[in-house]
Every structure is written in C-alpha cells, then in structure tokens.
Amino acid sequence: MSIHVQRDRTGPMRQTVSIRDHRLTADQPVAGGGEDAGPDPHELYDSALGACKALTVLWYAQRKGMALEDVLVEVERDGSQERQGVYKLKTSLTFVGELSDDERQQLLAVAAKCPVHKLMTQVTTEIETVMAG
Numbered sequence: 001m002s003i004h005v006q007r008d009r010t011g012p013m014r015q016t017v018s019i020r021d022h023r024l025t026a027d028q029p030v031a032g033g034g035e036d037a038g039p040d041p042h043e044l045y046d047s048a049l050g051a052c053k054a055l056t057v058l059w060y061a062q063r064k065g066m067a068l069e070d071v072l073v074e075v076e077r078d079g080s081q082e083r084q085g086v087y088k089l090k091t092s093l094t095f096v097g098e099l100s101d102d103e104r105q106q107l108l109a110v111a112a113k114c115p116v117h118k119l120m121t122q123v124t125t126e127i128e129t130v131m132a133g
Contacts, residue, residue: 011035017044042079046089050075052116053091060110061103068107069097089120 001020008014008025013034015026026044028034039047050073061068071093078088093111095104111117119125 011037014038042077046075046077049089049114049116049120050091052114053093053111056114057093057095057107057111061107066103066107067097067099068095071095071107
C-alpha cells in the first residue's frame with residue numbers, strides 16, 4: 001500500500017494526502033506559513049493513536065458482546081522535549097454504555113494494546129528517503 005502526498009496549490013503549504021480511495025488535507029497553522037486548512041503532520045500522527053485505540057476498543061467490545069455504545073478518545077500532546085528525544089502523548093478514554101467496572105478495566109487494558117500504540121512504543125521504525133525516478 002502506498003500513501004501519496006501532493007501539494008495543493010490553492011494554499012501556500014497545503015497538501016492533499018491520498019490513502020486508497022480517501023483524500024484529506026494536511027496543512028500548517030497560520031503561524032507556520034499555512035492557512036490551517038487541515039491538521040499538521042504531528043496532529044495526524046497523534047490522531048492515529050486515538051483512532052486506533054477507539055477502533056480496537058469497539059472491535060473488542062463487539063467481539064465480547066459488551067454493551068459499549070460509544071468510546072470517546074482525547075489525545076493530549078506534550079512535545080516540549082521532542083528535540084531531546086521525548087514525545088509524550090496522553091490518551092483519556094470515556095466509555096459510554098451499561099458496562100461493569102470489570103468491563104471498563106478490560107477495555108482500558110485493550111486500548112493500551114492497540115497496534116499503533118505498539119508501533120509507537122515497541123517497534124523500531126526504519127525510514128528510507130530516496131529520490132524517485
């Protein structure tokens with residue numbers, strides 16, 4: 001699978017991100033020279049974690065027949081030490097539905113095991129940057 005990113009010349013920094021049949025806009029905030037027409041790359045990275053946790057929890061609850069009606073995920077970033085090699089993300093989950101305390105604890109534990117959480121914390125990512133054609 002390939003993700004394609006191409007400049008959208010309707011803005012000074014705006015990018016169109018194409019993933020399968022989906023299109024989304026990435027941009028920089030006004031302070032960064034963009035028009036804030038979409039999330040910036042850090043926000044996309046952070047939101048991948050929140051979306052993964054939500055999808056993992058929903059999948060697990062459905063599989064186990066739990067009465068989970070919804071899951072709300074908030075992701076907070078502390079990037080103040082990013083240049084020193086520490087990037088902190090805090091996720092807060094709200095489970096909506098008639099769930100026991102035990103079920104809520106199970107869902108919280110499952111959220112900590114979502115694939116993106118594992119990628120961010122347990123896997124070495126190797127990136128190769130090459131010039132095409």
